[in-house]
Amino acid sequence: MDLFGRLTIESLPFYSAIAASGAAVTVLGALAVVGAITYFGAWRMVLTEWVSSVDHKKIGIMYIMLALVMLVRGFVDAAMMRSQQAIAYNSEGYLPPGHFDQIFSSHGTIMIFFMAMPFLAGLANLIVPQQIGSRDVAFPFMNSISLWLTTAGAGLMLLSLVVGKFSTAGWTAYPPYSGVQFTPGVGVDYWLWMVFIAGFGSTMTGINFLVTIIKCRAPGMTMFRLPLFTWTIFVTSLLMIFAFPALTVACATLILDRNFDFHFFTNAMGGNMMNYINLFWLWGHPEVYILILPAFGVFSEVVAVFSQKRLFGYVSLVCATVAIGLLSFTVWLHHFFTMGSSARVNSFFGTMTTIISVPTGVKVFDWLLTMYRGRIIFKPPMLFTIGFLVTFVIGGLSGVLLALPPIDYMMHNTTFLVAHFHNMIIPGVLFGYLAGYMFWFPKAFGFKLNERWGTYAFWCWIIGFYVAFMPLYVLGLLGMPRRMEHYEIAAWQPHLIVAWVGAFIILLGMACLAVQLIVSIRERNEALDLTGDPWNGRSLEWATSSPAAPYNFAVLPQVEGRDAWWDMKARGVAYQRPDKYEDIIMPKNTYVGAVIGGAGFVFGFAMIWWMWWLAALALLVIFVAVVIRASDDDSDYVMPASEVKKIEDARFAELAKAPRNEMADDPGYAGDPVPEAT
Amino acid sequence: MTLEAMTVSPRDAEKYEEKEFGFWLYLMSDAVIFALLFATYLVMVGNTAGGPTGKELFSLERAAAETLVLLLSSTTFGFAAVALSAGDRSKVLMWLAITVLLGACFIFLEIGEFCGMIQEGAGPERSGFLSAFFTLVGTHGLHVSVGLLWICVMIGQVFFKGLTAPVASRLMRLGLFWHFLDIIWVVIFSVVYLPGVL
Numbered sequence: 001m002d003l004f005g006r007l008t009i010e011s012l013p014f015y016s017a018i019a020a021s022g023a024a025v026t027v028l029g030a031l032a033v034v035g036a037i038t039y040f041g042a043w044r045m046v047l048t049e050w051v052s053s054v055d056h057k058k059i060g061i062m063y064i065m066l067a068l069v070m071l072v073r074g075f076v077d078a079a080m081m082r083s084q085q086a087i088a089y090n091s092e093g094y095l096p097p098g099h100f101d102q103i104f105s106s107h108g109t110i111m112i113f114f115m116a117m118p119f120l121a122g123l124a125n126l127i128v129p130q131q132i133g134s135r136d137v138a139f140p141f142m143n144s145i146s147l148w149l150t151t152a153g154a155g156l157m158l159l160s161l162v163v164g165k166f167s168t169a170g171w172t173a174y175p176p177y178s179g180v181q182f183t184p185g186v187g188v189d190y191w192l193w194m195v196f197i198a199g200f201g202s203t204m205t206g207i208n209f210l211v212t213i214i215k216c217r218a219p220g221m222t223m224f225r226l227p228l229f230t231w232t233i234f235v236t237s238l239l240m241i242f243a244f245p246a247l248t249v250a251c252a253t254l255i256l257d258r259n260f261d262f263h264f265f266t267n268a269m270g271g272n273m274m275n276y277i278n279l280f281w282l283w284g285h286p287e288v289y290i291l292i293l294p295a296f297g298v299f300s301e302v303v304a305v306f307s308q309k310r311l312f313g314y315v316s317l318v319c320a321t322v323a324i325g326l327l328s329f330t331v332w333l334h335h336f337f338t339m340g341s342s343a344r345v346n347s348f349f350g351t352m353t354t355i356i357s358v359p360t361g362v363k364v365f366d367w368l369l370t371m372y373r374g375r376i377i378f379k380p381p382m383l384f385t386i387g388f389l390v391t392f393v394i395g396g397l398s399g400v401l402l403a404l405p406p407i408d409y410m411m412h413n414t415t416f417l418v419a420h421f422h423n424m425i426i427p428g429v430l431f432g433y434l435a436g437y438m439f440w441f442p443k444a445f446g447f448k449l450n451e452r453w454g455t456y457a458f459w460c461w462i463i464g465f466y467v468a469f470m471p472l473y474v475l476g477l478l479g480m481p482r483r484m485e486h487y488e489i490a491a492w493q494p495h496l497i498v499a500w501v502g503a504f505i506i507l508l509g510m511a512c513l514a515v516q517l518i519v520s521i522r523e524r525n526e527a528l529d530l531t532g533d534p535w536n537g538r539s540l541e542w543a544t545s546s547p548a549a550p551y552n553f554a555v556l557p558q559v560e561g562r563d564a565w566w567d568m569k570a571r572g573v574a575y576q577r578p579d580k581y582e583d584i585i586m587p588k589n590t591y592v593g594a595v596i597g598g599a600g601f602v603f604g605f606a607m608i609w610w611m612w613w614l615a616a617l618a619l620l621v622i623f624v625a626v627v628i629r630a631s632d633d634d635s636d637y638v639m640p641a642s643e644v645k646k647i648e649d650a651r652f653a654e655l656a657k658a659p660r661n662e663m664a665d666d667p668g669y670a671g672d673p674v675p676e677a678t
Numbered sequence: 679m680t681l682e683a684m685t686v687s688p689r690d691a692e693k694y695e696e697k698e699f700g701f702w703l704y705l706m707s708d709a710v711i712f713a714l715l716f717a718t719y720l721v722m723v724g725n726t727a728g729g730p731t732g733k734e735l736f737s738l739e740r741a742a743a744e745t746l747v748l749l750l751s752s753t754t755f756g757f758a759a760v761a762l763s764a765g766d767r768s769k770v771l772m773w774l775a776i777t778v779l780l781g782a783c784f785i786f787l788e789i790g791e792f793c794g795m796i797q798e799g800a801g802p803e804r805s806g807f808l809s810a811f812f813t814l815v816g817t818h819g820l821h822v823s824v825g826l827l828w829i830c831v832m833i834g835q836v837f838f839k840g841l842t843a844p845v846a847s848r849l850m851r852l853g854l855f856w857h858f859l860d861i862i863w864v865v866i867f868s869v870v871y872l873p874g875v876l
Contacts, residue, residue, distance in 0.1 A: 138696045203707055211700045215692075241703055245710035253718070253813065262802050262809035263727070264718070270725030270806025275718060282714075585689065627831050633844045 005610030006186070011164045018099060023162040030158075052589040054140035055550060056125045059147050061444055063122030064437065066154055070114040073158070075510055077107035079503050082468070086500035088486035089493040100485040101168035102187070106157070108171025109191060112287070113198055114154040116425075119433040120294045121150065121205050124233045126444055127436075128209060130541035130548060131227045133218025133557045133564070138211040140587040141629065146201040146208065148597020153198030155601050156608075160190040164608070167191040170483070172280055173254065175265035175273045180258045186608050189258060193604035196251040199244050200600075206240025209233055218540070220559035224318070227539040227563075228311060231318050232297030235325040236290050243286035243329075250279035259610075274339055281332040289328040292424070293321060295432020296363060299385045302435050303367050305535050306382035307374025308670040310563060313366040320359035320366075327356040337408045346405040353403035357396055364389060375670040377663065379535070380454030384435035387462040388427040395423030398473065416476020419469045426465050434461075434513075441520075442529040446546045450523065453516035460509030468502025471495035530658030532651075536673075538563040543574065545651045551584045551639065554648050570673040575655060581644040585636050592629045596622055686843045694847040701851045705858050708821075712862050715814040716869055725806035732811075732874025735800055737791075741871040744787045745863065748822075751780035752860040759853050767841055770849075774833050777856070781826045788819045811870065818866060821859050828852055 013019035037046055050058055080103050084093040095103070129137055137143050160166045167187035169178035178188045213226070213234045226234070254276060256262040263269040265276045304311040311317065333341065333349040367389060376382065398420040402408050411417055434457075442448045475495050480487070520527065533542040543565050544552050555578045561567045568574040603618035605611075629635075663669055686694075723732070758773035792812070795801065802812035832852055835845050 139700060142700075207700050207703045207707070210703060211696055215696045215699065241707045242710055245707055246714055249711055249714040249718070253809075256802070256809065256813060260802070262813070263725075263806045264722070264809050264813075266806075268727070269804075270722065270727035270729075271809075272721060272725065272806060275721055279714060279718075623827070630831065630848065631835060631839075633839070633842065 003611070003613075005606075005612070007163070007609040007611070011186075013162065013165075016096070016099065018095065019161075019165075026158050026161045047591075048589065051594050052144075052591045054136075054144050054587045054589060054593070056129050056137050056140065056143060057444065057548060059143050060122045060125030060127075062147060063118040063125060063150070066151060067115050067119035067122060067433075070110050070118070070154060070157075072510065074107055074110035074115050075506070077103045077110065079507060081107065082496075082500045082503035085484065085487075085496045086493075088484075089490065089496075090488055091486065093486055095485065097485045098165075098168060101483070102166040104483050105167045105170050105187075105191070106160075109167075109195070110157060111425075112171060112291070113195060114150075114157055116291045116429055116433070117198070117202060118150055118154070119437075120236070120291060121146070121202070123229075123294060123298070123433065123436045123440065124205075124209055124236075127440055127541050128230050128233050129212065129216070130443070130544055130552055131230045131539050132213060132216060132221055133540050133553060133559060134212065134216040135551050135553065135556075135584070136216075136587065137208050138216055139208050141590060141593060141635065142204050142208055144590070144593030145596050146204045148594050149201030149204075149600050150198045152597045152601035152604065153194040153201070156190060156194040156197070156604050159605065160187070160194075164190065172277075172284070174280075175254065175257070175276050176267050176271075178254065178258075179266055181266065189255070189608045192251050192255050192258070193608050196248065196255070197600050197604050199247050199251070202240055203244045203248075206237040206244065208237075210237040210241065213237070218553075218556045218559055221540075221564065222559075224315070225559055225562050225564065227297075228300035228314070228317055228321075229294070229297035229539075231321055232293040232300075235321050236293045239286045239290045239293075239325055239328060243283045243290065246279050246283035247287075250276055250283065253279075255607075259607075274336075277336050277339065278332070281335045282329075284335065285332040286328045288424075289324055291429045292432075293324065295388075295429050295436075296321070298381075298432045298436035298439065299367060299388060301539065302381045302385045302439055303370045304563075305439075305537055306377045306379055306385075307371045308377070308536070309370060309374040310538075310566075311366070312369040312372075313362075314562060316362055317366050320362045323359040324356060327352065327359070331356055334403060334408070337405045338412050343405075350403050350405045350408075354400055357400055357403075360396060364393060375668045377666050377668050379438075380449070380451055380458055381435040381439040383455060383458040384431040384438075384461075387458060388431045388435075391423065391427040391431075391462065391465065395420060395427065398423060411476060413481055414476035415472040415480050415482050418482045419472035419476060422465075422469050422472075426461075426469075431461070439535070440541070442527075442534045442546050443532070443541055443544075444547055445524075446529055447520065447524040448527040448529055448534055450516050450520045450527070453512050453519055457509050457512035457516060460505055460512055464502050464505030464507075464509055466502070467505055468499050471499045471502075475499075529662070530654045531662065533565070534662045536661050536663040536669075538566040540564050543568070545654070549647050549651070550586060551644070554578070554581055554584075554644050566673050567675075570675045575652075577648070577652065581641040581648065583641050584639045584644055586639050588635055588637050590629070590635070592625050595625045599625070690843060694843070694850075697847065698851060698854075701854060705854060708858070709862075712814075712817070712865075715810075715817060716865065719810040719814045719870065722806045722810040727805035727807075729805040729808065730798070730800045731807070732870070735795055735798075736871050736874040738871065738875045740787060740791055741867060741875075744784055744791075745867050747780045747783045747787070748860060748863050751777045751784065752857055754780060755853055755856050759849070762841060762846060762849055765841055767836060770836055770841065771833060774829055774836070778826055778829050778833070781822055781829070785819060785823060785826070788815070792816070815866060815870065818859065818862055821862075825852070825856055825859060828855070 013023045037043055050062060053059060080095065081100070084095045084100055087093050125137070125143065129135070164186040167173060167178070167190060169183060169188055169191070173188055173191055176182060213230060253262070253264040257264050257266060263271040265271050265273040300311055300317060330352045331349055333345065334353045337346050398416070402411055402417065402420055438449050438454050475492055478491060480492050529546040532544055532546040534546070540557060543557060557564065557568070565574065599618045599621040603615050606614035606618060661672065754773050754777045758770050758777065761769035761773055800808055802809045829852065832845070832849055835848070839845050
């Protein structure tokens with residue numbers, strides 16, 4: 001029997017120094033983590049309090065840790081590409097073509113699937129239950145499965161750097177190139193299985209949050225009182241539930257093509273490769289909005305808090321969010337206008353694409369008008385928001401250009417397109433998530449992030465972004481195709497060198513983020529958030545302690561209006577103690593989610609390398625784990641009222657010591673909450 | 679013991695409702711998977727690459743037999759649900775066992791059909807049309823197989839735990855799943871077999 005399938009000793013990366021060093025960094029990184037946990041004697045804590053946790057706040061933190069690690073990995077890929085293109089005029093550069101192709105493929109895959117997706121899931125986990133006044137998500141255990149399946153996918157991504165080679169087919173894996181005829185080997189299979197497995201996690205996240213937002217709101221929290229971030233997660237969840245099946249089908253059919261000789265997308269035998277591209281973008285375009293809507297939600301929260309003013313046009317923002325969600329299913333063909341559809345089809349999708357920019361424009365005006373006549377306090381999250389507003393509009397305009405099929409024919413596959421979507425995703429997604437990270441960090445850990453280093457990070461990121469991507473617009477107009485390993489046109493090189501400088505400035509931005517985190521942890525005692533409400537916040541997540549108690553709210557809040565927490569402070573009913581506390585039923589921690597994720601990882605690895613016995617074994621483990629869990633009718637425990645009282649007593653003792661409002665010292669503070677005329 | 683006699687706290691009732699709603703959302707998500715597989719099949723139905731067509735391969739008798747056992751299994755599951763609300767444990771067990779038998783018959787017939795086609799040289803590697811056919815019908819068959827495993831697990835739970843509130847709530851969701859697969863099959867019959875044969 002073939003115990004190791006097609007896995008041989010040649011699969012290890014000793015064929016090239018660059019590949020071997022990438023593998024070494026990955027292996028050493030893993031060893032360093034294991035070593036550090038052992039050194040600090042923290043295994044018990046890591047296992048019992050984190051790996052087995054079903055607490056949405058801890059799951060959210062783990063998601064964001066995963067996202068930040070993958071952000072570094074994805075950024076290294078980007079820096080390597082920029083360096084290669086800066087020197088590869090009339091020369092080979094330092095990366096051979098096959099390796100360069102792996103790097104742009106892994107850059108896109110990592111940034112979309114394993115940076116942005118975990119980041120958004122992490123922010124949603126951390127904040128949504130607290131914003132709606134709930135004690136947890138609807139399905140805490142399924143939440144844990146989602147996390148560990150996503151981690152399993154990310155694990156396969158990292159492993160592909162060590163064992164075997166990654167895909168060279170780009171982050172979209174278009175056939176027939178990604179078919180087995182033109183790309184044998186395991187690279188595309190790695191891509192397929194990691195996306196497939198992580199996709200299951202995302203679908204479950206979508207179901208979980210939709211049910212949470214519909215069913216678990218606090219008394220009085222009607223849909224039109226939901227904070228905007230929760231609204232965007234609501235629409236994002238819907239999109240996840242209905243769009244991810246398309247990715248599942250696209251991946252599953254390509255897996256069948258590659259491994260079992262099916263003919264969905266092959267050149268011959270009745271295959272139809274364009275069908276893959278339709279299926280992929282049927283998921284892919286909603287995915288763009290899955291990523292960007294939560295960032296819009298963050299901006300909506302941040303802009304109101306730091307303008308010290310009620311969000312302008314709440315209803316129009318909600319309507320725009322829902323409209324974007326619906327329209328996102330009607331524009332997917334604009335990713336391949338050049339497929340050769342009839343003029344009628346192309347003009348329909350071109351029209352829909354220009355229409356979808358309208359609700360986005362509505363949002364931009366709402367944010368601007370929130371700032372108008374507000375008392376703006378320029379904390380880092382607000383800087384990212386303003387940087388987003390300015391930069392995103394430029395990307396939106398280039399998008400409207402590309403929405404016109406005749407122009408798209410000219411720009412298709414050039415760096416103009418690369419500049420466009422980075423111009424959407426970096427300010428629109430990454431700035432939003434970084435703003436959310438700095439805004440909600442105190443809620444997760446009980447101390448604020450260093451503002452000075454946050455401000456440096458912002459300036460490096462935004463300047464670096466312009467320097468790195470504006471040249472790519474020009475290069476696109478000069479006719480430079482994307483994904484060039486080397487080139488012979490002298491006019492391109494100066495722009496590519498400028499872009500390389502931009503990447504270097506972004507590297508400084510990454511470094512500032514790292515320094516910010518380290519400095520903040522070291523000086524945490526000077527930036528403690530004792531009230532749980534460091535920014536004079538408006539929504540309910542600021543009503544809990546920082547970090548929030550396991551149950552979030554000892555007594556579920558009674559919501560009377562929008563901006564529920566601001567409203568409670570204005571009416572003088574914030575921080576009120578109940579007469580007595582009650583027992584709280586909480587879900588028990590369990591390892592089953594981590595076991596399922598681990599088995600998912602092994603299953604993916606076994607399928608990639610054709611170790612069928614191991615795949616069957618992993619499936620059996622998943623089955624047994626599910627049956628054991630499904631037969632467990634005792635998955636909750638009761639936290640007695642006495643313990644709740646103890647935790648709350650400690651919280652109120654802290655509150656008594658703390659100044660009520662930590663923003664009050666900031667210049668430009670507009671005053672304490674007062675009832676607003678409606 | 680009847681369901682009415684079981685004490686379900688308001689919190690538990692809420693939890694079961696949440697789970698049922700979440701399960702509906704899963705089913706809708708799964709329905710999108712099938713919708714896309716149907717669309718793929720319809721795109722590829724003519725791509726026979728010189729190989730056999732549906733007319734030469736499909737047998738209406740076999741498809742009718744498969745339809746019959748699967749629809750019957752849905753009916754018997756319905757009887758199990760009736761017995762559940764009457765709180766009759768042994769009848770629940772009996773009807774679930776009959777449902778498993780009928781579902782196994784369906785899988786047996788389907789595997790026979792697949793094996794016959796593959797032996798005739800009409801396996802999924804023969805043409806795009808056959809790839810799409812095997813994937814669509816096979817995905818449904820895979821769902822039925824998972825459903826059968828689930829029913830077996832639930833037979834165990836009913837046997838060992840009795841008709842407790844959590845078991846009853848799981849049986850309700852299993853019922854949704856099982857009837858959902860029936861609906862998918864009716865569409866497969868109408869979209870794949872009928873036009874293929876007629």
